[in-house]
Amino acid sequence: MNDTPGAFTTRILNVASGSAETVVDLTHECESFLREAARGRDGLLNVFVPHATAGVAVLETGAGSDSDLLAALHTLLPADDRWQHRHGSPGHGRDHVLPALIAPHATLPVIGGALELGTWQSVCLVDTNKDNPDRQVRLSFLG
Template identity: 60%
Template sequence: MDSDVLTIDTGQRRIIDLTDAVRSFCGPRGDGLCSVFVPHATAGVAIIETGAGSDDDLVDTLENLLPRDGRYRHAHGSPGHGADHVLPALVSPSVTVPVQNGEPLLGTWQSVVLVDLNRDNPQRNVRLSFITG
Protein backbone atom coordinates (compact mmCIF):
# COMPACT_ATOMS: atom_id res chain seq x y z
CA MET A 1 0.00 0.00 0.00
CA ASP A 2 1.26 3.48 -0.89
CA SER A 3 0.35 6.25 1.52
CA ASP A 4 0.91 9.98 1.97
CA VAL A 5 -0.34 12.65 4.38
CA LEU A 6 -1.58 16.10 3.40
CA THR A 7 -1.57 18.91 5.96
CA ILE A 8 -4.54 21.22 5.46
CA ASP A 9 -5.39 24.56 7.09
CA THR A 10 -9.15 24.93 7.56
CA GLY A 11 -8.99 28.24 9.41
CA GLN A 12 -10.56 30.21 6.53
CA ARG A 13 -12.89 27.64 4.95
CA ARG A 14 -15.05 24.83 6.31
CA ILE A 15 -15.00 22.84 3.04
CA ILE A 16 -11.65 22.17 1.35
CA ASP A 17 -11.55 20.61 -2.12
CA LEU A 18 -9.04 17.73 -2.14
CA THR A 19 -9.77 16.50 -5.67
CA ASP A 20 -6.59 17.81 -7.33
CA ALA A 21 -4.45 16.33 -4.55
CA VAL A 22 -6.23 12.98 -4.91
CA ARG A 23 -5.72 13.03 -8.70
CA SER A 24 -2.05 13.90 -8.31
CA PHE A 25 -1.55 11.13 -5.76
CA CYS A 26 -3.31 8.51 -7.93
CA GLY A 27 -1.74 9.55 -11.26
CA PRO A 28 1.35 7.33 -11.33
CA ARG A 29 -0.27 4.37 -9.60
CA GLY A 30 -2.45 2.66 -12.25
CA ASP A 31 -5.55 0.71 -11.24
CA GLY A 32 -6.77 0.29 -7.69
CA LEU A 33 -8.57 2.00 -4.83
CA CYS A 34 -7.73 5.31 -3.21
CA SER A 35 -8.76 5.80 0.41
CA VAL A 36 -9.06 9.37 1.68
CA PHE A 37 -9.10 9.38 5.49
CA VAL A 38 -9.06 12.16 8.07
CA PRO A 39 -7.71 10.88 11.42
CA HIS A 40 -9.56 13.44 13.54
CA ALA A 41 -12.60 13.07 15.81
CA THR A 42 -14.15 16.30 14.53
CA ALA A 43 -13.83 16.25 10.73
CA GLY A 44 -15.02 14.19 7.79
CA VAL A 45 -14.60 13.57 4.08
CA ALA A 46 -17.37 13.75 1.49
CA ILE A 47 -17.94 13.55 -2.25
CA ILE A 48 -20.05 16.51 -3.40
CA GLU A 49 -20.37 19.04 -6.19
CA THR A 50 -18.41 22.20 -5.38
CA GLY A 51 -18.47 25.71 -6.77
CA ALA A 52 -22.21 25.81 -7.50
CA GLY A 53 -23.32 26.53 -3.94
CA SER A 54 -23.46 22.92 -2.72
CA ASP A 55 -20.45 23.39 -0.46
CA ASP A 56 -22.10 26.37 1.30
CA ASP A 57 -25.38 24.44 1.42
CA LEU A 58 -23.60 21.54 3.13
CA VAL A 59 -22.08 23.83 5.77
CA ASP A 60 -25.46 25.51 6.37
CA THR A 61 -27.22 22.15 6.64
CA LEU A 62 -24.67 20.74 9.07
CA GLU A 63 -24.77 23.88 11.20
CA ASN A 64 -28.58 23.61 11.32
CA LEU A 65 -28.41 19.92 12.25
CA LEU A 66 -25.60 20.49 14.76
CA PRO A 67 -26.21 23.89 16.39
CA ARG A 68 -23.35 25.43 18.30
CA ASP A 69 -24.93 25.82 21.71
CA GLY A 70 -24.80 24.36 25.20
CA ARG A 71 -26.83 21.19 24.63
CA TYR A 72 -23.85 18.84 24.30
CA ARG A 73 -22.39 16.71 27.08
CA HIS A 74 -18.99 17.00 25.42
CA ALA A 75 -18.53 20.58 26.57
CA HIS A 76 -14.88 21.66 26.42
CA GLY A 77 -13.48 24.13 23.88
CA SER A 78 -15.46 26.80 22.09
CA PRO A 79 -19.24 27.08 22.62
CA GLY A 80 -21.00 24.16 20.94
CA HIS A 81 -17.77 22.21 20.34
CA GLY A 82 -19.66 19.03 21.19
CA ALA A 83 -21.33 19.38 17.78
CA ASP A 84 -17.92 18.92 16.15
CA HIS A 85 -17.64 15.50 17.78
CA VAL A 86 -21.00 14.42 16.34
CA LEU A 87 -20.07 15.50 12.79
CA PRO A 88 -18.20 12.25 11.85
CA ALA A 89 -21.41 10.29 12.45
CA LEU A 90 -22.99 12.33 9.61
CA VAL A 91 -19.94 12.96 7.40
CA SER A 92 -17.73 9.88 7.38
CA PRO A 93 -14.04 10.23 8.22
CA SER A 94 -13.20 8.39 4.99
CA VAL A 95 -14.20 7.69 1.41
CA THR A 96 -12.82 5.18 -1.08
CA VAL A 97 -12.59 6.04 -4.77
CA PRO A 98 -11.97 3.51 -7.55
CA VAL A 99 -9.03 4.42 -9.80
CA GLN A 100 -8.40 3.29 -13.38
CA ASN A 101 -5.22 4.10 -15.29
CA GLY A 102 -4.27 6.53 -12.52
CA GLU A 103 -7.51 8.51 -12.79
CA PRO A 104 -10.03 8.59 -9.93
CA LEU A 105 -13.37 7.48 -11.36
CA LEU A 106 -15.36 10.43 -10.07
CA GLY A 107 -18.50 11.65 -11.79
CA THR A 108 -18.42 14.85 -13.84
CA TRP A 109 -19.48 17.10 -10.97
CA GLN A 110 -18.04 15.10 -8.06
CA SER A 111 -15.25 16.44 -5.87
CA VAL A 112 -13.60 14.93 -2.82
CA VAL A 113 -13.75 17.42 0.05
CA LEU A 114 -12.62 17.76 3.64
CA VAL A 115 -15.43 18.94 5.93
CA ASP A 116 -14.32 20.66 9.12
CA LEU A 117 -16.66 22.82 11.22
CA ASN A 118 -14.30 22.74 14.23
CA ARG A 119 -13.15 26.26 15.09
CA ASP A 120 -10.73 25.04 17.77
CA ASN A 121 -8.21 23.23 15.54
CA PRO A 122 -7.59 24.53 12.00
CA GLN A 123 -4.69 22.16 11.24
CA ARG A 124 -5.83 18.87 9.74
CA ASN A 125 -4.11 15.83 8.32
CA VAL A 126 -5.62 13.86 5.48
CA ARG A 127 -4.17 10.44 4.70
CA LEU A 128 -4.28 9.25 1.10
CA SER A 129 -3.71 5.51 0.67
CA PHE A 130 -3.58 3.54 -2.58
CA ILE A 131 -4.16 -0.18 -2.90
CA THR A 132 -3.25 -1.59 -6.28
CA GLY A 133 -5.97 -3.74 -7.80
Protein backbone atom coordinates (compact mmCIF):
# COMPACT_ATOMS: atom_id res chain seq x y z
CA MET A 1 0.00 0.00 0.00
CA ASN A 2 1.06 3.58 -0.66
CA ASP A 3 1.04 5.54 2.63
CA THR A 4 1.02 9.05 1.12
CA PRO A 5 -2.06 11.00 2.28
CA GLY A 6 -4.42 11.70 -0.58
CA ALA A 7 -2.80 9.02 -2.72
CA PHE A 8 -4.41 6.15 -4.51
CA THR A 9 -4.11 3.00 -2.34
CA THR A 10 -4.97 -0.49 -3.49
CA ARG A 11 -5.03 -4.10 -2.26
CA ILE A 12 -5.85 -7.43 -3.89
CA LEU A 13 -8.08 -9.87 -2.01
CA ASN A 14 -7.92 -13.54 -2.91
CA VAL A 15 -11.40 -15.01 -2.46
CA ALA A 16 -12.18 -18.74 -2.56
CA SER A 17 -15.71 -18.67 -3.95
CA GLY A 18 -15.93 -22.46 -4.20
CA SER A 19 -17.53 -24.77 -6.74
CA ALA A 20 -21.12 -23.61 -6.27
CA GLU A 21 -22.88 -20.40 -7.28
CA THR A 22 -22.45 -17.97 -4.44
CA VAL A 23 -22.72 -14.48 -3.03
CA VAL A 24 -19.70 -13.68 -0.86
CA ASP A 25 -19.99 -10.78 1.60
CA LEU A 26 -16.85 -8.63 1.33
CA THR A 27 -17.99 -5.85 3.67
CA HIS A 28 -15.67 -6.82 6.53
CA GLU A 29 -12.65 -6.97 4.19
CA CYS A 30 -13.58 -3.55 2.74
CA GLU A 31 -13.85 -2.05 6.23
CA SER A 32 -10.53 -3.57 7.29
CA PHE A 33 -8.81 -2.17 4.20
CA LEU A 34 -10.29 1.30 4.84
CA ARG A 35 -9.07 1.36 8.45
CA GLU A 36 -5.52 1.18 7.08
CA ALA A 37 -5.91 3.08 3.80
CA ALA A 38 -8.35 5.90 4.63
CA ARG A 39 -7.26 6.67 8.20
CA GLY A 40 -10.25 8.86 8.92
CA ARG A 41 -10.35 10.61 5.54
CA ASP A 42 -13.21 11.05 3.13
CA GLY A 43 -12.91 9.54 -0.32
CA LEU A 44 -14.08 6.74 -2.57
CA LEU A 45 -13.69 2.98 -2.38
CA ASN A 46 -13.71 1.15 -5.68
CA VAL A 47 -14.30 -2.60 -5.61
CA PHE A 48 -13.35 -4.33 -8.87
CA VAL A 49 -13.43 -7.99 -9.93
CA PRO A 50 -11.06 -8.62 -12.86
CA HIS A 51 -13.01 -11.62 -14.12
CA ALA A 52 -15.33 -12.07 -17.10
CA THR A 53 -17.77 -14.18 -15.09
CA ALA A 54 -18.33 -12.40 -11.77
CA GLY A 55 -19.77 -9.14 -10.48
CA VAL A 56 -20.00 -6.84 -7.48
CA ALA A 57 -23.36 -6.08 -5.88
CA VAL A 58 -24.50 -3.98 -2.95
CA LEU A 59 -27.38 -5.80 -1.28
CA GLU A 60 -28.73 -7.17 1.98
CA THR A 61 -27.31 -10.53 2.99
CA GLY A 62 -28.29 -13.07 5.62
CA ALA A 63 -32.04 -12.55 5.31
CA GLY A 64 -32.45 -14.51 2.09
CA SER A 65 -31.70 -11.73 -0.39
CA ASP A 66 -28.47 -13.39 -1.49
CA SER A 67 -30.35 -16.62 -2.26
CA ASP A 68 -33.11 -14.59 -3.93
CA LEU A 69 -30.51 -12.94 -6.16
CA LEU A 70 -29.12 -16.30 -7.26
CA ALA A 71 -32.67 -17.56 -7.93
CA ALA A 72 -33.43 -14.44 -10.00
CA LEU A 73 -30.24 -14.98 -11.99
CA HIS A 74 -31.35 -18.57 -12.71
CA THR A 75 -34.60 -17.17 -14.12
CA LEU A 76 -32.87 -14.45 -16.17
CA LEU A 77 -29.84 -16.54 -17.17
CA PRO A 78 -30.75 -20.23 -17.22
CA ALA A 79 -27.85 -22.69 -17.12
CA ASP A 80 -28.82 -24.57 -20.26
CA ASP A 81 -27.55 -25.06 -23.81
CA ARG A 82 -28.96 -21.84 -25.35
CA TRP A 83 -25.67 -19.93 -25.05
CA GLN A 84 -23.21 -19.46 -27.91
CA HIS A 85 -20.27 -19.45 -25.47
CA ARG A 86 -20.02 -23.18 -24.77
CA HIS A 87 -16.76 -24.14 -23.06
CA GLY A 88 -16.77 -25.26 -19.43
CA SER A 89 -19.76 -26.57 -17.49
CA PRO A 90 -23.14 -26.86 -19.23
CA GLY A 91 -24.72 -23.41 -19.42
CA HIS A 92 -21.39 -21.65 -18.71
CA GLY A 93 -22.19 -19.04 -21.37
CA ARG A 94 -24.62 -17.46 -18.89
CA ASP A 95 -21.69 -16.71 -16.59
CA HIS A 96 -20.17 -14.52 -19.30
CA VAL A 97 -23.42 -12.53 -19.57
CA LEU A 98 -23.61 -11.96 -15.80
CA PRO A 99 -21.29 -8.87 -15.72
CA ALA A 100 -23.67 -7.06 -18.09
CA LEU A 101 -26.35 -7.34 -15.38
CA ILE A 102 -24.18 -7.21 -12.25
CA ALA A 103 -21.24 -4.95 -13.02
CA PRO A 104 -17.74 -6.13 -12.13
CA HIS A 105 -17.23 -2.99 -10.05
CA ALA A 106 -18.82 -0.65 -7.51
CA THR A 107 -17.66 2.76 -6.29
CA LEU A 108 -18.78 3.63 -2.77
CA PRO A 109 -18.47 6.74 -0.57
CA VAL A 110 -16.11 6.75 2.38
CA ILE A 111 -16.86 9.33 5.08
CA GLY A 112 -14.46 9.85 7.97
CA GLY A 113 -12.62 6.68 6.98
CA ALA A 114 -15.74 4.50 7.14
CA LEU A 115 -17.69 2.87 4.35
CA GLU A 116 -20.95 4.77 3.96
CA LEU A 117 -23.50 1.98 3.47
CA GLY A 118 -27.20 1.89 4.28
CA THR A 119 -28.41 -0.07 7.30
CA TRP A 120 -28.89 -3.37 5.49
CA GLN A 121 -26.37 -2.97 2.66
CA SER A 122 -23.35 -5.21 2.18
CA VAL A 123 -20.67 -5.28 -0.52
CA CYS A 124 -20.72 -8.67 -2.23
CA LEU A 125 -18.95 -10.72 -4.86
CA VAL A 126 -21.51 -12.48 -7.06
CA ASP A 127 -20.04 -15.58 -8.68
CA THR A 128 -22.10 -18.02 -10.75
CA ASN A 129 -19.08 -19.66 -12.41
CA LYS A 130 -18.66 -23.09 -10.84
CA ASP A 131 -15.55 -23.71 -12.96
CA ASN A 132 -13.43 -20.98 -11.31
CA PRO A 133 -13.31 -21.37 -7.50
CA ASP A 134 -10.60 -18.75 -6.93
CA ARG A 135 -11.23 -15.05 -7.47
CA GLN A 136 -9.37 -11.81 -7.02
CA VAL A 137 -11.03 -8.60 -5.87
CA ARG A 138 -9.18 -5.29 -6.10
CA LEU A 139 -10.00 -2.73 -3.40
CA SER A 140 -8.84 0.81 -4.21
CA PHE A 141 -9.18 3.91 -2.03
CA LEU A 142 -8.82 7.44 -3.33
CA GLY A 143 -9.05 10.14 -0.74
